[in-house]
Amino acid sequence: MNDLLAQFRTHWHSAFAALGGKPVLLAVSGGVDSMALLQLFIDSSIPFAVAHCNFGLRGAASDLDEVLVRDRCLQAGVVCHITRFATKEMAAEWKKGTQETARILRYEWFGDLQQEFGYVRTVTAHHANDNVETLLMNLFRGTGIQGLHGILPDNGKLVRPLLWATREQIMEYAVANNITWRDDESNASDDYLRNAIRHNVIPEVQKLFPGMVDNVNGSIGRFAEAEQLYNKAVKAEIVILIEKRGSDHYIAIRKLRHRTPLATICYELLQPFGFTAAQIPQAMALLDAGAGKYMTSGTHRVIRDREFLVITALAPADADMIQVEGAPCTIDTDRYSFSFAIKDVPASIPADKDVAYIDAGAITFPLLLRRWRTGDHLYPLGMGMKKKKVSRLLIDLKVPLHEKEHVWVLECNKRIVWIAGIRPDERFKVRPSTRQVLVVTRTAK
Structure with a gap:
């Protein structure tokens, strides 16, 4: 052979x-x-x-x-x-x-x-x-x-x-x-x-x-080639149907009603926001529902609002992940409030576990604030670029099991920047060349 x-x-x-x-x-x-x-x-x-x-x-x-x-x-x-x-x-x-x-x-x-x-x-x-x-x-x-x-x-x-x-x-x-x-x-x-x-x-x-x-x-x-054509058509529909206003997305119901095939288009519009194929009949029912009716995914809500379906992020206190579009801003979760601000580099970095000083030049927005999950890892500050799993770090620090579900991480381009209240990542630390810092403060509610 x-x-x-x-x-x-x-x-x-x-x-x-x-x-x-x-x-x-x-x-x-x-x-x-x-x-x-x-x-x-x-x-x-x-x-x-x-x-x-x-x-x-x-x-x-x-x-x-x-x-x-x-x-x-x-x-x-x-x-x-x-x-x-x-x-x-x-x-x-x-x-x-x-x-x-x-x-x-x-x-x-x-x-x-x-x-x-x-x-x-x-x-x-x-x-x-x-x-x-x-x-x-x-x-x-x-x-x-x-x-x-x-x-x-x-x-x-x-x-x-x-x-x-x-x-x-x-x-x-x-x-x-x-x-x-x-x-x-x-x-x-x-x-x-x-x-x-x-x-x-x-x-x-x-x-x-x-x-x-x-x-x-x-x-x-042949299916793979057909998918390329399909994706081009979907992108064209998204341009026509979705209007972004701030952090929310608006879909004009009048326009959507006249699109075919309707179920497929609804799926492609909503699946990027965490909605599943099984939820599409419910989504289509919103077209004829009264104002204020809604459905939710793990991260978003679709609300019937008179002439529009409005896709909006769940209230941060209910969400497991929140997009941080820029600074300054404040985000509330179930237990903590996180504030974000860009500042000049201080003369010295205070030793406060609830405040992270991050090299602003090492990050790009949007960032992702989310609960930690299995498989997460980082290079903890002060450990000489040795990678460590978040799960192992929590065990080493003897974080109680009932407290682990309240641990949040800040992520940039799929890399963890900070385990809130525990440890920042070595790759994002303030260096002599740093001009500005992103200061993230965690405050208990």
């Missing part, structure tokens, strides 16, 4: 030319797909390193996976990053499922490695069969056009260079090239939805349509 290698090389250099030959991080589990992809990378002279996660979920089998990946990388002279997670313990702490916890842990670690070592993307071994399974799951659950494009080949963080190859092609390549891999016995179980579809649905469909994997993948490509 040298054809697979030739096709891979051609596809990589055409589809991912924008990466400019910079090193990538290859996620290798030890299964046949990722071990085959590892060999393809070795034989293609693409600059890369390997990352392997040992989740400790299968006892000795997990350790043998780790040994296989490490030994193969040593043999090939490939840099190999390995980490171990206490996955079950973390799942219990986070109150999440084991698989979801493992996913969060691995992708957070991949992101850390990318940032630390300069890898431009993380590469996974998802292939054509995975793409079909993803599409079917989206369809069965109910989806808009966004769910029809399957797995994206490049989402800005992850690239999947084997989406064109079937599982059978990869297996043939692995056997023909004497590639060693390990099987994960959990893949044989139907306990997970993907496995159930893989084992029970797809084989039955293939009896009727033997080329279904290739056919569906061809359709996925």
Whole structure:
């Protein structure tokens, strides 16, 4: 199956030319797909390193996976990053499922490695069969056009260079090239939805349509192209229908009534504000409702106001996240009031846990004030740029469980600037070159 290698090389250099030959991080589990992809990378002279996660979920089998990946990388002279997670313990702490916890842990670690070592993307071994399974799951659950494009080949963080190859092609390549891999016995179980579809649905469909994997993948490509046209049309509708007034958004009911298809347009207008497809009938009912009727998402409210539907942020005291458009301003939450002001750099920075002095040149508005959540991390001031999870910092500081739900963070471009009342981030500290500071003061109500 040298054809697979030739096709891979051609596809990589055409589809991912924008990466400019910079090193990538290859996620290798030890299964046949990722071990085959590892060999393809070795034989293609693409600059890369390997990352392997040992989740400790299968006892000795997990350790043998780790040994296989490490030994193969040593043999090939490939840099190999390995980490171990206490996955079950973390799942219990986070109150999440084991698989979801493992996913969060691995992708957070991949992101850390990318940032630390300069890898431009993380590469996974998802292939054509995975793409079909993803599409079917989206369809069965109910989806808009966004769910029809399957797995994206490049989402800005992850690239999947084997989406064109079937599982059978990869297996043939692995056997023909004497590639060693390990099987994960959990893949044989139907306990997970993907496995159930893989084992029970797809084989039955293939009896009727033997080329279904290739056919569906061809359709996925066409859906992705159709989505581009769809998105252009949606943007045009948004320009026509939404008028921004201050921080609120107004939709003229008279204009909206005459748009078609109405339900789809309502969904696209409202989903950026946290509303779901299941809420669209309720939204459409507001067109005929009396003034003052409303519906809410996690962050916003849509109010019927005479001639308009008005989209407005929930009252800050009710919201879990609040956008900070600029300074000066004051924002009230359930327990605290936060004031924001831009000032000249003081002669000295007062030591007050409820006041943050932030380099104004290091931030851009809007900022996001929100409750902390699982997976948050920062580089606490005074710890020498050592990254730490917010959850671990709260444990170390012995913050009581009932108080943790009242911890807020200030975020800039998806980076935490300050854990309110606890610790600012090293990256936003006041430096000798700082000209102005953003002063954020937290006051108990």
